[in-house]
Amino acid sequence: MKYHPIDNALYIKNRKNFMAQMQPKSLAVFNSNDQYPISADSTMPFQQHRDILFLSGVDQEESILLLFPEAADAKNREVLFLKETNDHIAVWEGEKLTKDRALVVSGIKTVYWLSEFEKVFFELMTQADTIYFNTNEHYRQSVETETREDRFIxxxxxxxxxxxxxxxNPILQRLRSVKDAIEIDLLQTACNIxxxxxxxxxxxxxPGVWxxxxxxxxxxxxxxxxSKGFAYTPIVASGNNANVLHYIENNQQCKKGDLILLDVGAEYANYSSDMTRTIPVDGKFTKRQREVYNAVLHVKNEATKMLVPGAFWKEYHVExxxxxxxxxxxxxLIDKADVKNENPDWPAYKKYFMHGTSHHMGLDTHDYGILWEPMKANMVFTVEPGIYIPEEGFGIRLEDDVVIQKKGAPFNLMGNIxxxxxxxxxLMHSKS
Known part of the structure; x- marks a missing residue:
């Protein structure tokens, strides 16, 4: 891994919090993601399933975590199953986790090779009444591929x-949405990058750059x-490209007088940052561009102040x-008649600002969080209003990542950007 080692106290705490909410006589299983094929012998770069990562710190393919708080033998209350490594694998693929190294990473003492899973799993299932399956219930999920979890279920x-x-998932939605201090430090590192x-x-x-x-x-x-790179597919949208919300081609030349909307964020240790800035190609905003820019910035600053414990996501967006x-x-851009005659389900402002303002941030760019429950301290949200004006040839969005505080305004992880x-x-005119 490129990132520095992470204190396993995070994963020990996460497992303890998860197991405290499990039903009596139950066990839970979490699988790594697959390595997805492209064609021939090519595969996509491995990305660990965020849930097993959150609970164990294991960032390796073909890994399984099993939690069983009431296992008859105390050693089987937290168990890792790993792909067995050897000298041949080390030469061709690099070192994999040994049992000793897995203990350092995760804090889990009992580690078996994956070949032993069926035997150990059967034994533990005879002691359990209920099994927790790790289904994907994120409100944005749209998965067509059968996953390793699907096959296991x-x-x-x-x-x-x-x-x-x-x-x-309901347990994880709540646990993952409230960040530990270690996680906030990791998110800060991603934002700093x-x-x-x-x-x-x-x-x-x-002018002229592509x-x-x-x-x-x-x-x-x-x-x-x-960093491994971008936390999500980057948007580098000059001119009218900025009015395509998910423009990812990034293949046009930037022209004098245009603005460039940059929606990019680095990942660090699998944690995401999510930034948007809009800058002038030639280093100078026109009067109109600056007017719209400052309007977006004002909305962002005022919206940020509303992210406090007890606030509700839906009501926040209304405000x-x-x-x-x-x-x-x-x-x-609109007039009083537009507002008076607006459709309550699609208000007048939606013509120029058609997306949401905030989403949870964390291990996923659109992280876990139950939207109908009140916000809590140490939740991390984006704040990203925008105004998109195709008829004027530009769109402006500004976005920061902020941590809700127990009292006062949120802490801006991107306050130095x-x-x-x-x-x-x-800064654009101070080029050396």
Whole structure:
């Protein structure tokens, strides 16, 4: 792994919190992700399933975590199953976790090789009444591929039809949404790497540069700072491309007078950052661009203040809509008649700001969190309003990642990343 070792106290705590919410006489199983094929002998780079990572720190394929708080033998209350390593594997693929190393990483003392799973699992299932399956119930999920978890669930239901089953996801949604101090430090590191990338491109962008060249500059800076790269597919959208919300082609030349919307974020230790900045190609905002830019910045700053313990995601977005409506009126993009006659299900402001303002952040860019439950301290959210004006040839979005505090305004993990229009211009004109 490129990242520095993580204190296993995080994973010990996470397992303890999960097991405290399990039903009596139950066990839970968590599987690594598959390595997905491309064609021939090519595979996509491995990405660990975030749930097994959250509970164990194991960042390796073909791994299984089993939790059984009431196992008859205390050694089987936390168990890891790993792909057996050997000298041949070490030569061809690099070192894999040994049993001793797995203990250091996870804090789990009982480690078996994967070949022993069926035998040990059968023995432990004879002591349990219920098994927790790790289903994907994220509100944005749209998975068509059968996963390793899917195959495990199907096989287990066939082999143990008399057992009850429960879902681990509701427990994990709540646990993962509230961040430990170690996790917040990891998120801060990811944001700091993103800052370095952004400052790099401020000294790089000029008329004639291509969007993919900017993407490459970010990637260079991310990799040299121990990141695997982008936390999600980057958006480098100049001119009217910014009005395509998920524009990812990044293949156009940037022209004088245009703006570039940059929605990029580095990952670090599998934790995501998520930043958006909008900058002028030639280092100078026009009067109109600056008006819209400052309107978006105002909405972002005011919306951030609303992210406090006890707030509800749905009501928060209603209030942000009111802020945006006020700004769009000032910009003369909508008028009072538009507001008076608006469809409550699609308010007038949605013509120019059609997406949500905030989502949970963490191990996933769109992280776990139950949206109908109140916000809590140490939840991490994005704040990302935007105004998109195709008829004027530009779109502006600004986005930071913030940590909800017990009292007061959220802490901005991206507080050191330039965002004021004057600072952006000054930095772009200070190129060495």
């Amino acid at each position: 199907k096989h287990t239901k066939e082999k143990f039809p008399a057992h009850s089953w429960a879902k681990s 993103t800052e370095k990338g952004f400052r790099r491109i401020l000294n790089f962008v000029k 969007e993919y060249e900017i993407e490459a500059e970010f990637m260079h800076e991310f990799l040299r700072n121990r 942000v809509g009111k802020l945006m409506t006020s700004e769009l009126l000032k910009l003369k 330039p965002i004021e229009a004057d600072e952006i211009e000054a």
